[in-house]
Amino acid sequence: MAGYKKLVHDQGKQKETAIYVNSTVPKNRLEVLKWNGWGYKDSKFIYDAEKKEVRFTGRRYPIGEVQLPLLVGWVTENFDADFSVSKPSQQIPPEDTFPKPRISDENLTKIANLGISYSTKGVERLVRAHGQTLHSIYTLRYSSFERIPDVVLWPTCHDDVIKLVRLADDNNMVIIPFGGGTAVSSAVDCPIMEHRTIISLDTSQMNRILWVDRENLVACCESGIIGQDLERELRKLGFTSGHEPDSYEFSSLGGWVATRASGMKKNTYGNIEDLLVHVKMVTPKGVLEKNCQVPRLSSGPDFNHVVMGSEGSLGVITEVVIKIRPLPACQKFGSIVFPDFESGLRCMREVAKQRCQPSSIRLMDNGQFALGMLLKPGSSYFGLILDGLKKFYVTKIRGFDVKKMCVMTLLFEGDEADIKVQEKKIYAIGATFGGMPAGQTNGERGYMLTFVIAYIRDLALEYEIVAESFETSVPWDRALVLCNNVKQCVAHECKSLGIDYFMINCRVTQTYDAGCVIYFYLAFNYRDVEDPVEVHHLIESKARDEIVACGGSISHHHGVGKIRKKWYPDTVSRVGVDLFLATKKELDPNNVFGVGNLVQAKL
């Protein structure tokens, strides 16, 4: 293709053992992915004006090509949405409309001489100028970015990155590492005030599995490998990484490390910090790494934790050794309904106390429960809610209130016998909190919807509804109050901004010994709002203030990026900020990694 330089493969020693992965997402991302929204081009919610129904296109997901008869009515009622008027996205901008690359001929020549594939094409630069925040998607659909990268480079190995970082450091250029492009913290967005040449370092062509160590159960991968590729390749060998964040179809290993990611099945496999055994990060001062690949190390502060959460502001993560596990023999879903959220939450706490969590355990509040049911094909709303249950028994005999009940979804992995034991234990605990088992299908649907729900924002935007999520972690004794207060806070803000149609609900997505993770979904009709992005920012900001006041954190796994910088100093203390800045100054004195996440580096 024009614009690309021919790839020159690294002739390193690992070549013989390495697995060259054929990625689902090609180098030219737009062959498969949307340019202005979430996920695959062929997968989206669409409104069928003739049938007056919403449908999900494509066959990639189980929900594909089935009618969702309830959604339109519900959205119309709850959001006052008007499906007769849509607010379509603009078309992909023509090449001559992009900001001109700010790069000197001299530097461009130097880049060309590196022998690394590069491009200055507008659309390639645009695609790597953003993550998946509302702000970015709204900008893509309806306006344009002020600042996008000036040149995109595709290194194919660790040594390529070393050469590139040295070049940037010597020539006063900026590097922003780019992995899967799924950040929801504006972490890959270009700082508007950055006048130096911005290089987008796309790691996607650095996606080999360099080796697999079956004895120690670890694998060394290049950082650009995306979740689904990694999982597919490991499965072929009979292994799994077990790391499954909601974005894992598109997000990359390097991105996970850089943001401190967390996967759905962390109860069995651990979060990224538990999975990571060794990591290499290329900085302007050299490569930060260790001399051994050991299960644990007592050797001063653990610099892995400087790499994890660095959010692209200290260097480029190139190679990661992660743990792998043999594939489980069996996987089983489950669900329990509770009369109200508090009962469900107390059950979650008890399960965590007894440390008997299955691979995943989640609790959806009543709002999410109802929303999940709406994405079901079927006839009557009421019948759907109680699908798989004996409706009469639940509501009349057990006295559950349809407007209060909530559901816990469960995912078990392991041997069949182990799962049986686990199930028995969980359902017994559930029963002590008034819960009753609600079948496998409800559970399975819950997890399937996790991947589909991300697509709904694009449809919502089209019909003037903003939809966004945010998350936090909180100690157990403050969890319930945090959920209630944040919902109240958002409701209050919406009302005082004159927004009559909005939705705020939450789910508990992870449990720990000392607390849990809460995910909020916020949506509102923006027809009467002048700047929906700004208004959303305002509401989310108030919500985060409330979260912090209630004892919650700035983020559990989305990271700080640019949109949560405001809360960073209070989170880590002034000394913490200075420590980070000192680290930054040491590793990157010229601010090559001037992406501006966490804190504004004044070097």
Place this chain on the structure above:
Amino acid sequence: MSAAPRCYEDMLASRREEFSNFMWASRHLKPQVAYQQERRALPQYHKDEVLKCPKIQELLETLSQQQNVAREVLEAQVKSILDEIGYNKKLKVIRWLGLALVKITKKICSGIYINRSAIVHVKAQMGDCPVIFVPSHRSYADFILMSLICFSEDMAIPAIAAGMDFHGMWGMGTMLRDTGAFFMRRTYNNDSLYWTTFKQYVYQLVTKGDLPIEFFIEGTRSRSNKSLMPKYGLILMILKAFFLSQVPDILFVPINISYERILEEKLFAFELLGVPKPKESTSGFFKSLSIMKEKYGAIYFDMAQPISAKQFFGAKFNKSGHNLQPIHQQEITEEEKKLIPELAHEIVLQQQKHCVITTFNLIAIVLHHNLFNEKSLMGVDDLCTQVLWLKKILEAVGAFVQTDDVRNSVFEALEVHKNIVRVDESGKVTLVWNQIVLDKANIGKLKAHNLSETTLTTCVPFIMLQLYINPVLHYLVDCAILVAILKQQALTPDELFGRYHFLRALLSQEFVTFSTREKMEFEVALENCLKLNLVAKNGDVYETGSDKKSQDVVSGCIDGFIFTYFVVCSVLLQSVDGVIDEKTILTRVQAEIEARLNEDNAFIHPYSLSLDTITNCLTTLSNEKILVKTRSKNSILYEINPAGVLSVKSKLEEFVAPSHSLQTKLESIQLHLKTKL
């Protein structure tokens, strides 16, 4: 902030029209709750939760070890404390009480006038967070009136913080409890089990309750019919849940209840002089049923715009300050405590702003002026003219005066208050003396000085009259101070503010205000004074304006208070060893004032004898560090800074017995009346 027009409608109107109130009392209720909870909490649940909570359990553990007492014994104590505190809710009792109250109020009141649009506005904001009703407290009737109005307006009847004095009343305690009262001991001591339990109970109601909570920020009924300094104890317990972020917000609803005539007026007048209040008892309650024969006129009920704690405190405190320990071990911090007075004062201010000035308040001021400054009594026509005149002045300073047709209103007011004011045979308006019957049992036990029977009978009508002047004074006090100062001499703005500051601060207990408001209130008052010709600007200086009569009426309102403060200072300076106990001060001040009252040619206002004023003075002097207050077992001691007291006294001197008005006052009616008695 533009105030919505205030409009009152009689809640009893439709009750008077219907054939039977029974249907109304037994109607289907859908009360608006304060804080919708996912799980509805019943009274017993709250008590159980308090007992189970980690805070109480940890305390039991500690106490059991410290005192070597079995945990079960302590737990039983907590249970019985909770039974003493806890509210109950019996709908049947509420309905019957509602019915009875409607029947009683229909008989003795001309109407219960409520600002319905304000109530609707508050109701619309309820549901999402704890709502705290904070009414002014002028009468025992406040308790039941609040509940009656909530019942009538379909708001959840609040859990009401009540003093233990009611608890002891046979039958009454139970009835109040059944309608939502919870009880608080009045004495503060170190009983940590009691107070931890009580605080936890309040915390439980705030965080997990769905009912509004009602408490009186003034702590007790105001005997003087003026606002009292807010107390910070209960509001602090309530706000704990907010500062700990255990609730999304807390809405405080300042409420004013203005009575045309206060049920307890006579008792209050006696109490102010030192005649002890009878202990609350059920027989006393039945005695008070004699009120059924009397008329009490109108009652006005208004709710201010709810104050959101979240908005009020905004960014003034560190929101993550409580994040690093188990939530149940967290207490409100000193920094947070410091924020509370401003809110408490704002609530009192809003209560004042929503008070309704009735015709009788105006009559009281006019008559007071007449009796003290003029040579002959007024006729009714003259009274009406002056009432109308005063109404305009008060409206100019922002008061809400409820009079429609002046003449009618005056006659109605005189009818309601015929025990205080009457029109004599010659058509002149005067006080009523012969209604004062002394209860021998009580006057033997006077709290301070043994005032003579004559003094008591002479003074009580004046004091009762003053009770109806007092609620107006917060509108007038700033103007009155300015006029009183400028009557002495013309001053530049800075000098004027300096002297204003002295007097206003000295009277800050008397006429409740918050120091941060001083400058603003000074400027508003000055502007009002100029507008009303009370004050004029002459070149660089301010001087008294052209309207002499208004000046006398306005400044005359605070004369009596200033006189008491002056006498207090004199008495303090007489102390030989520099330490004096409170009772001695009260006694000596009253004795001194009584002596002066009995001097010929004196024109002392009997209200100067008020113990309330004397204690306010002592409190202010203590706050200003001129006195040092210490509590011993049975008494309160004051250590005196003589220089400080002398300085206050000499500054007050010029306001006391101003020579130029002496002559006219010597001829005033009061003296004539005195000789007649």
